[in-house]
Amino acid sequence: MLVKDWMSRNVITIDINDNMQEATKRMKQHDIGMLPVMKRGKIVGIVTDRDLKRASASDATTLEVHELLYLISRIKLADIMTKDPILVPFDHTVEETAEILLKHRISGAPVVDHDGNLAGAITKGDIFRCLISLTGVGHRGIQFGFQVEDTPGSIKTVADIIRKYGGRMVSILTSYERAPKGYRQVFIRMYGVDRSRLAELKEELRQKAALLYMVDHRENIREIYGESA
Known part of the structure; x- marks a missing residue:
């Protein structure tokens, strides 16, 4: 930009x-x-x-x-x-x-x-x-923070799960700051997910990556999970 x-x-x-x-x-x-x-x-x-x-x-x-x-x-x-x-x-x-x-x-x-x-x-x-504009916060929706292994396909894995639940991603940002060696942090903002299946989505995401936090702007819900990889 x-x-x-x-x-x-x-x-x-x-x-x-x-x-x-x-x-x-x-x-x-x-x-x-x-x-x-x-x-x-x-x-x-x-x-x-x-x-x-x-x-x-x-x-x-x-x-x-x-x-x-x-x-x-x-x-x-x-x-x-x-x-x-x-x-x-x-x-x-x-x-x-x-x-x-x-x-x-x-x-x-x-x-x-x-x-x-x-x-x-x-x-x-x-x-x-x-x-x-870059983060897509104007769309509100939901943002997840992850810590994933720094390997090919690790971001696609969690993105595919979000798509499976109907999520439309407006931004994907990544950073090596505050991540241990061999990992990276990923921040995905999305909207369109059926909130009745949100607990199910989080559980499936946890099986593939360490969840750091979730912010649901519409419902004003903020959950912090930790940073263990």
Whole structure:
């Protein structure tokens, strides 16, 4: 899943010659927390709501309102913006981008094309939307967590059992994190299973894999079984 498919394309920007007052106005007007700063069509920095608060915090408590407004109208973005900002290529995967945001402890970043031109912006909110889509949680239904042997066909075995009971799978995710050597964890979300046969389904699944948990969103049932393989 690529950044270009999840980023916001209509990016609100600001010119490097604009002032802090204009930046504050645009962020409030568009309900955003970051503005790419442009110079002759190229991105040269970013300014965030945190930058604006930091720039005015030291004087805010001692100035009258009109004095504070005058102050922020005099502060140029070039003086408070973050130069050489973190930029994300539009053909990065969403997972790579999440790693970048986490590493640098930022909530979003401008997205650029191969020529360095601004193509969009991606935020934690966009990544959350991607995660929701990827996991199929919007379909609600039921999700099972398994621990299976890391052998060919182990995932197909449990998937075939779910299909046998009429389950339609909307997502299958796997991970080696927190799994002992020789095993992997598998997370399958499905809907369409006859809930009167749910106990029977769980019992048959237990014969082929270690059940970690089950979440039934419709009935708001959450069962945790453990992690023994």
